[in-house]
Amino acid sequence: MTRVTDDIIIRAVARVMIPFIQLYALYVIMHGHHSPGGGFQGGVILGASFILYLLTHGLEEAKIRMSEIKAGLFSSFGVLIYSGIGLLCLILGSNYLDYGKLSTILKVVPAQARSLGILGVEIGVGITVMAVMFSVFFDISTGGELPEDEE
Amino acid sequence: MDSFFLWLGMGLFTLVLLCLYRGVFGPGVLNRIAGICAIGTKTLVILLLMGFIYNRVEMFIDISLVYALLNFIGTITVAKYLEMKGEV
Amino acid sequence: MNIHQIASIPFLLGGFFFFVAATVGLLRFPDFFCRLHATGKGDTLAVLLSLIGLSVYEGFSLTSLKILFIAVFMFLAQPTSTHAISRAAVRCGQEPWVRERSK
Numbered sequence: 418m419t420r421v422t423d424d425i426i427i428r429a430v431a432r433v434m435i436p437f438i439q440l441y442a443l444y445v446i447m448h449g450h451h452s453p454g455g456g457f458q459g460g461v462i463l464g465a466s467f468i469l470y471l472l473t474h475g476l477e478e479a480k481i482r483m484s485e486i487k488a489g490l491f492s493s494f495g496v497l498i499y500s501g502i503g504l505l506c507l508i509l510g511s512n513y514l515d516y517g518k519l520s521t522i523l524k525v526v527p528a529q530a531r532s533l534g535i536l537g538v539e540i541g542v543g544i545t546v547m548a549v550m551f552s553v554f555f556d557i558s559t560g561g562e563l564p565e566d567e568e
Numbered sequence: 569m570d571s572f573f574l575w576l577g578m579g580l581f582t583l584v585l586l587c588l589y590r591g592v593f594g595p596g597v598l599n600r601i602a603g604i605c606a607i608g609t610k611t612l613v614i615l616l617l618m619g620f621i622y623n624r625v626e627m628f629i630d631i632s633l634v635y636a637l638l639n640f641i642g643t644i645t646v647a648k649y650l651e652m653k654g655e656v
Numbered sequence: 657m658n659i660h661q662i663a664s665i666p667f668l669l670g671g672f673f674f675f676v677a678a679t680v681g682l683l684r685f686p687d688f689f690c691r692l693h694a695t696g697k698g699d700t701l702a703v704l705l706s707l708i709g710l711s712v713y714e715g716f717s718l719t720s721l722k723i724l725f726i727a728v729f730m731f732l733a734q735p736t737s738t739h740a741i742s743r744a745a746v747r748c749g750q751e752p753w754v755r756e757r758s759k
Binding site: 569572576579580583586587589590596598599601602603605606609610612613616617620625626629632633636637639640643644646647648650651653654655 | 657661665668671672675676678679682683688691692695699702703706707710713714718719722723725726729730733734736737738740741743744745747748749750
C-alpha cells in the first residue's frame with residue numbers, strides 16, 4: 418500500500434482535490450455550532466485527506482509532509498489544548514470546562530466567551546483526531562515495520 | 569412537490585436494493601466493489617432528497633458531501649489494495 | 657409553485673431514468689468490465705442531472721452553490737474511482753468477455 422502508484426490520472430486528481438478537502442475540513446471544524454460537524458468530524462475529514470495523499474503519492478513523500486514523529490507531536494498537542502482550556506477554567510475558579518469564567522481573561526461577555534472556549538476545544542479535538550487517524554493508517558499500511566531512514 | 573420527492577426517493581431505494589444483489593451475490597470481489605460504489609452515489613441523492621422533504625437542506629448537504637468524499641477515498645483504497653496484492 | 661421549481665422536474669426525471677439504466681446494466685451485463693462501464697458512465701450523468709435539478713429547485717442561494725460544488729466533486733471523483741477499479745481488475749488478471757464463436 419505504500420509504494421508510489423505509477424498512474425498519472427489518480428495522482429493528478431488527488432493533487433487537485435486535496436487542498437479543497439482540507440479547506441472543507443476546516444469549515445466543518447469552525448462551523449460546528451450551526452451545522453452538523455465539529456471537532457471529531459472535521460478531524461476525520463482532515464485525516465482522510467492525508468490518507469489520500471499517502472495512498473497516491475507513496476510513503477516517502479508522505480513522510481516529508483507528516484512523519485510519524487510529527488503525528489505523535491500533533492496528537493499530544495491537541496490533547497494539551499483541550500485539557501489546557503479545561504484547566505484554565507479550573508484555575509479561574511469555576512468547574513472543569515466551564516467556559517464562562519474565561520470572560521475575565523478574554524475581556525468579552527460570558528456568552529461570547531463560552532462560544533470561543535468551545536471553538537478552542539474543538540480545534541484541539543480536531544488536531545488529535547487527525548493525527549491519530551493518520552498514525553493508525555500509517556502503522557497498518559506499513560505492517561508495523563517502518564523503513565530504515567527514520568531519523 | 570414533497571410527494572414527488574418522496575416517490576423519487578422510494579424509487580431510488582428500490583434501485584439500491586437491486587444494486588445490493590450485485591453487492592452480495594456478485595461473483596468475485598470486483599463485482600461487489602462495483603455494486604457498493606453504485607450504492608454510494610444513489611445514497612448521496614437520497615440524502616439530499618431527505619433534506620428537501622424535511623426542509624433542512626443546509627444540514628443534510630454537509631452530510632452528503634462527506635458521504636461522497638468517503639466513498640471516493642474508500643474505493644481508491646480498495647483498488648490500491650487489490651492492485652498491490654496482484655490477485656483476486 | 658414557481659417557474660424554477662417546475663423547471664427542475666425534467667432534470668430529476670432524467671436523472672432517475674439514467675439511474676435505472678445504470679442499475680439494469682449492473683444487473684444484466686455479462687462481464688465485470690461491462691458492468692463497470694454501465695455504472696461508471698450512467699451514474700455520473702445521473703448524479704449530475706439530479707444535483708443540477710435540485711440546485712434549480714432551490715433557487716439562487718448558498719445552498720444551491722454547495723449542491724453545484726458536490727456536482728463538480730462527483731464529476732471529478734466518479735470517473736477516477738472507476739478508472740482505479742478497472743486498472744486493479746486488469747492487474748489482477750481479469751479476462752474480458754468475448755462471444756463464443758461457433759465455427
